[in-house]
Amino acid sequence: MSFLEKISFIQLDILREIGNIGAGNAATALSTLLNKKIDMKVPNVRILSFDEMMDLAGGPETVVASVFLRVEGDAPGSMFFILPLQQATDFIHQMTEESDFSFEKQPFSEMAMSALQELGNILSGSYLSALSDFTRLNLYPSVPALSFDMVGAILGYGLIELSQVSDYAIVIDTALSEDGCDVNSVNGHFFLLPDPQSFETIFNSLGVTGND
Numbered sequence: 001m002s003f004l005e006k007i008s009f010i011q012l013d014i015l016r017e018i019g020n021i022g023a024g025n026a027a028t029a030l031s032t033l034l035n036k037k038i039d040m041k042v043p044n045v046r047i048l049s050f051d052e053m054m055d056l057a058g059g060p061e062t063v064v065a066s067v068f069l070r071v072e073g074d075a076p077g078s079m080f081f082i083l084p085l086q087q088a089t090d091f092i093h094q095m096t097e098e099s100d101f102s103f104e105k106q107p108f109s110e111m112a113m114s115a116l117q118e119l120g121n122i123l124s125g126s127y128l129s130a131l132s133d134f135t136r137l138n139l140y141p142s143v144p145a146l147s148f149d150m151v152g153a154i155l156g157y158g159l160i161e162l163s164q165v166s167d168y169a170i171v172i173d174t175a176l177s178e179d180g181c182d183v184n185s186v187n188g189h190f191f192l193l194p195d196p197q198s199f200e201t202i203f204n205s206l207g208v209t210g211n212d
Contacts, residue, residue, distance in 0.1 A: 011206055016045040018134050019172040019190075022127035027176075029122045034095060036178060044173045053155055053169055057082050057189060060152030064088075065103075067120025068154070069144045071128065074137040075201045077194035079128075080154065081120045081174075083186070088116060091186045094178065095119070103148070113146055120144040127172065127190060135205035155191070169193045 019042035027040040054060045065088035067081045083091065085103050092101050095115040101108075124141045132139045147154060172190040194202055 011203070012045060012047075014134065014206055015170060015172075016042060018130045019045050019127065019174075021133075022123075022130035022172075023174065025129065026123050026126035029126065030119075030176070033118070033122075039177050041175045041177075042172055043175060044171075046171045046173075047168055048171050049168055050155065053171065053191060054151050056171065057151040057155070058084060060150060062151050063148060064151055064154065065116060066147050066149070066154045067117060067124070067144045068147060069120070069124055070142040071139055071192075071194075072142065073139045075135075075139060075194055075198035077192060077198050079124050079141070079193070080191040081123050081188055082151070082154070082191065083116075083188040085148075087186050087188060091119060091176070092116065094186070117144055117146045120146070123174065123190060127192075131192075131202075135202060137201065137205055168199065 023040035023042050027038050030038040030040075048056065057064060063085060065083045065085060069079050071077045071079055089101060089103060092112045092115055093099055096109075096111050098109060098112055101112050121141075121144050124144060128139045128141055131137070170192040172192070174188050174190050176186040176188075
């Protein structure tokens, strides 16, 4: 039995707790940056296959905003924060007060693009820090890269070096809202795609082994 098949609700609860701690740290950083209270929640944490990831993000041909970075250290991998374009637009409106921003109008403003990149930077740093604290692994994020493309192209880029047996990701659902108001919440998905050897490293550190 592989370690993926042995992951229990307890381990998923640990991952959810890691996500919640990361979200709390990210909310604090965003609140300071925006000078207003930002709440973040992690409704769910799952382990999904490549096809399930694409479906979750709207299908392989859906165009989304993505912040991509590489993770180096004890458990190398790739991370993506993916937002539907409407959700990315809502966040830009909140963060920059560019009320007329639209992805249909190019070129995009430097301030809007910087806002999305900073969001990815804060989230990735917060989630990686929480994961590192729990697993006691040294994990370091690269500088985030912002892109707008179809889901299949974006996720496929992160899976180029992965083998078929490691075609899975840890998915952290993320919901941001201002002052607890869910009406204008921004909902995205955070994908952690460990390199083939890293998946076992992460889960072994959480007490999940595949040798039994």
